[in-house]
Amino acid sequence: MLTSSWSALMADPRALMETLIIVGFVAFATVGFLAGLREMASDLRRFRRAKV
Known part of the structure; x- marks a missing residue:
């Protein structure tokens, strides 16, 4: 399945470009999202320390 999808993408440059953009x-x-989660976790740690 993956090889047939890959060959179809290679045959159509526009589809390949759209796929790369997505x-x-x-x-x-x-x-x-991961950077935001990491920042939120550090803020929560600081908030807990400041509250106590």
Whole structure:
């Protein structure tokens, strides 16, 4: 299945470009989401220390 999908993408440059754009957006959003989670966790740790 993956090889047939890959050959179909290689045959159509526009589909390949759209796929790369979507993968780029998803990767960028994932990195931002994980960075936000990390920042939120550090803020919660600081908040707990300050509250006590």
